[in-house]
Amino acid sequence: MTIYDSVKKEKREFIPQEEGKATLYVCGPTVYDDAHLGHAKSALVFDLLTRVLKANGLDVTYARNITDIDDKIIKKAMEQKKDIKEITDFYTEAFHKEMEAIGVARPDIEPKATESLEAMFELVQKLIDSKHAYRTADGDVYFDTASDSEYLTLSKRVQEEDEKQNRVESSSAKKNSADFAMWKSVKDNSLTFDSPFGAGRPGWHLECSAMIEKHLACGSNKYAVDIHGGGADLLFPHHENEAAQTRCGTNHALANYWMHNGFVNIDGEKMSKSLGNSFFLKDALKVYDGEVLRFYLLSTHYRSNFNFNEEDLTASKKRLDKIYRLKKRLFGLACGNDSTAFKEKLLEALSDDMNVSTALALIDEMISSANETLDTAGKHKELKRETMANLAYIEEVLGFGVKNPFEYFQFGLDEATKAKIDALIRQRDEAKKVKDFASSDKLRDEILACGVSIMDTPQGTFWERV
């Protein structure tokens, strides 16, 4: 399998540190607001990655954190006069629910900042002891970027020469302007945690390094994890700083491979809280089946920027529909487990830095070919078995087509409407039997008005939500 390493800026063959195993850490959400399409994209990308790694026979340990200590959470809690935990629990649960709706499996480990404070203290202490961090008179602890000769090698940034003269001397006692806080002392009455460095809150980057150390790192390895991932914006400063903390505070580097997914834009504009154009997952899920969203968000290569628009989403839905129609055609047949050339090629495409486009092309070709054979030789047993095996593999590796095909096509319709449609279809069938086509066509118009399309087949009349 090859992975594009966004630090080395090249595709590299993936070789895990421990044979047969792979460790993966991804920066998860800060739980103070609803997840938007960008969060979905990132979760989806790394969900796919774990599936592909597993399909390649690797024993994967996947960790994705929940940041539940953060200024934005505190701000929201104060505004709404709620307890911090009430806020974080609410959004954590919402996040889990929405991720499930788009077929994202729960990571093996989901550490929370509030449950990882000891690990953070430990790392800070080590860095202070080794002179890579220093305490200020205010009680803050900063990472000393000048003490790390490899600082900025991750994001390949150049230290700005004129920064010092341009910057107004701030009140903080930082040695270098690039130094970042690991522990912030807090004097007011807001949320604080007791620590060996006084009451306060951890800096943003600290938790990831600490959690990785606590849950995934193995002392003798050269890297704490095989792969570290996150959104493209995290490379700097977040990942740069995480890497510095781990490098200087432990005897290993943070990650061997770095993966960063591209952004989701809306109508060509970056989606962000400050622009107020966030598209929340929960709202999208009201209108579209979660799997349609999954398919759409995954249909473009993970590193490219993704421009969300409803037209393309519709095109994705039509493509997913084809998988489900084939499933419908073969409904009820035993699920084969044959090894096929198709499965091999599919995995090969996905193992090439997750080339989903090529994988989808293979799927479309497989579907066409299966339908063609089914059209001409309906009793072809072997083909049916093989096709079932292929469809099962698509479910496993890509998470497409996992639902009951009939239910899939009923998305968003209430029971009353479904009953009405069924009744109309029965009436139409009666009219068709006596060749009263004027009536049957009129009934069809009524059915279409319910927002569905119908299709007559040898097995009866089926309908689908348009």
Place this chain on the structure above:
RNA sequence: GGUGCCAUCGCCAAGUGGUAAGGCCGCAGCCUGCAAAGCUGCUAUCCCCAGUUCAAAUCUGGGUGGCACCUCCA
């Protein structure tokens, strides 16, 4: 201003040296009572200029046009 990424059919999107995958849309046909679904066929020389090469969408240089990061952000 600094750093980096990208530019392929109307739209989405693979392909990174050997002669342009796939999907949507459109057109024609088969099937159908008519449809729908399914199937078949048709539709691009890869932003511009120059260079390297037997050979370039793919490499190099220049240009133009997008975008991202440098501050919280997936």
